[in-house]
Amino acid sequence: MNISMRQKPSGIWIVDYDGEDGKRKRISTGTRDKAQASKLAREIVLGKIAPPAAHPSQTQTRAKEGGPTLTDLWDTMLKDEWSPSRTKSQRTLMSNIKILTPLIGGKLVKDVGDQDLVDLKAALEAKGYAPATVKRKLDMVGRSLTAAVRRRIIDERPHMPVVVVKNEKDRIVSPEEEALIFDAIDARAQREPMRQWKRFRALVRWLIDGGFRLSEPLQAKPDWIVEVKGKPVLALPPEACKSGKARPVPLTKAIMDTVPYLKATMTDDRLFPMTPATAWYMWDTIREDIRLSGKGNIDDVNLHTFRHTCLTRLIQGGMAIHWVSKWAGHANTIITEQRYLRTNAGDLLDAFETQLSD
Template identity: 35%
Template structure:
């Protein structure tokens, strides 16, 4: 950390953000300072931290007004209520915080009774130029979850804050058409990252490249791999390692064990040499990882002079690509690939990758054609 920089962190078992930074003390030089920001809201914590680093007085921002009998309840007030109740132990607080920030900007000033199906349709339309359909759905599901909570909350006179929750808009999401990265595109992606490593040796591009490799070889989700900690690794026999993901970081809440490929095992010395004090391998926040990935995509287009375009490739696409490649090999049983994906049931895998299974069945049909050659109707 430089003299004017700071780092936010949360102690285990607490919600409020702490800040650590260096302060120049007369006669003592630079001294590491740790203070509480007094808030569990990340945006407010950053505001307080900047004031503390500059030595400025910190005035508390007014919170959303508490709900009282007969008062119009704003969406922003409902979010604050949910944050301290049903979302208190949310496992993806960073993502939730980011989503609430976006939703508050769109409808935080509105009464919760003003949010109907038509209003949510208009929100969907506003989000479409920037986000994929599945991402928009997840954001509006957060709003829907809050409105559902409002139907269970009562005023002192016994009336509910909201009589009924509006239906979500319909979303045109077809997972079977999700993008698959070609071998040529993959080579260009690695070339772009290698160029960044060479041109910007002081930045964490090598670690980001390793992060990309872990996404590919574990079939993990972005947030799961970002959270990987050295304590989650186990050498179950000489030279063979597994990653034990706790349920707290997986999408379905179930612990998940993933065997590591040889190339991932080869990255462990580098990761352990640069890991964070808490044992985490990757120093990126979700938003930061996305920004770095956007840089890689732009580099691919620039280096190929527009001949290779991966603008529609997301970080999650690596997971789908690896699963598709595994399933295209008939030797790999779908139940094992389903376990690698940590799907809750094999039915999810069968539904999502039905197009791959059809290709495999076509191979069998072609084999039957070969065996029946010369034995047609005529």
Template identity: 35%
Template sequence: MNVSDLLKYCELHEWRQARSKATLRTNIKQLKALIGDEDIAGLHYTRLKRLASDLETYGGRTAAPATIKRKLDTLSNALTIATKMTNPDGSPVLLAKPTFPTFEIDNIQERVISDAELVDLFEVIAARREVEPHRDWTRFDALIRFLLATACRRGEALRVWPGHIDKRIVEGAARHFVIFQRYTTKTKKPRIVPLSPEIVAMLPALRLQAGNGPLFPFTASMLWGMWKAVRQDMAKRGHDFSLVRYHTTRHTTLTKAMKRYPLAMVSKLAGHASIQITADRYGHLSADDLVEMVDGLAA
């Protein structure tokens, strides 16, 4: 069996409930292009190291280690499935899975978006809306505000449909909540987050446009192109957004929350599996954060 046939089988029969179909299809497309015709029994560590190198420069862009790892993980999962499959004569399709190369992945996000940068960011988006009416900059604006307000991940936001917005009475007042459903989150556990008044005010328009679809109907390629435009416009205003990603909105909100609220509450908002993860990733302090403490000790 070659790699293409295995990936096709997995996509049709094993990965039908995959969380991110778009990412999966991209991974499969690149793997097929690079090693699709090769026999899975002939794959070995050295060949996989060369594949990792090819993935790094695929399409003329340099991919990050985490991106390469995700694509290799797709192949690794497929080969694991192959070890459980048999040929028509009862013989195993693959006796053993080869050893895969490892990567040092640094997922710690340090960059936060300042209040001044946020002002310019939304001005940039508003300007784009005027000059590019063919792009849905209105819902893009709403997406960025939603990411900041809920501290959710981009993938989680893209899986929110109108039916995932819940209205409840809390202490005598009506409040809206967004429900990030089971298996759509990184921990594969459901999470419920209250919505700010700003987001609630946007809901009628978002629901009307969504119809029977998601609130934010963007593809990965659409979001990449729009964020690239935002980076260029922010650079013209003197802001270096080269290291700012969609995930930076999450880090910005959680970092601010860490300075004002108990760790347990921030961890609940983040949806982390443990408080320790929250403390490790978002509990860092800058020198400026220590000024008030040092002044108090010296008094």
């Protein structure tokens, strides 16, 4: 039986194993002691004892006395300084609150300390979020704690942990790295045929060829694939897009080659019935496999890097910046230019020589 153990940021050991139905299962041992966790894991997997009862979440045990929790504070701020009339990024706010609530939302504002914020940073990193994403979520917590000082809920704001954000927008995947990634996924699929590696392979292909944000293909349904002028397109509805505006994304032959398998293995109404956490967990596994193989190191590549890779390739291939911006779903071309339009010495020399020849 394939059993693996890992430790959560809280220190609790969890176990992944193949169930009798062939599906991958996960349980918590409820202990921080590795030796005890190993013993419990084997007994739980063999059915000798029941898994420990889950502890109620922070939001379920919210204190009714002693002041507001962070969730209470966020609810209040959504009605005034974070209201739609004063803050445009409502979708981002709601997404951040949804992610942060189970991690720290039930904590009393007055009890939030430096270590709680360090633990929150570690928990977000453990979920696979890129440094820039972790920073944005911590910034939101920081803004709400600053508001708590203004509202006289607390006297001073705790120190926010530092998040180092490299300029990962410059990072794209080379063709050689792309081949290495798919080879590593194929190797995993051979070793673990009962897991979702073939579906994950298809997801990576969609991200590289389509320039999607991860959340977009994970919501995709078969009837979103339509034909426009005889070519396949994924018609993303407004609710699936970060901008809240519908947009079509052309689908390559390589993407379309994955569709029959995806349709045949659907377990709900989506082509990719998996969670973002599962996708990030599988990606971390592939990065580790490549590093341990000695064939390369792509630890600085995350799932969003594939979007940068696709859009950069479109620009390098000669697509007008206006159309790349439409493809990406950016609000305007300025965003696209700042993130993806690069000028190098070769480009300048080519332009100079063209000018001389005119």
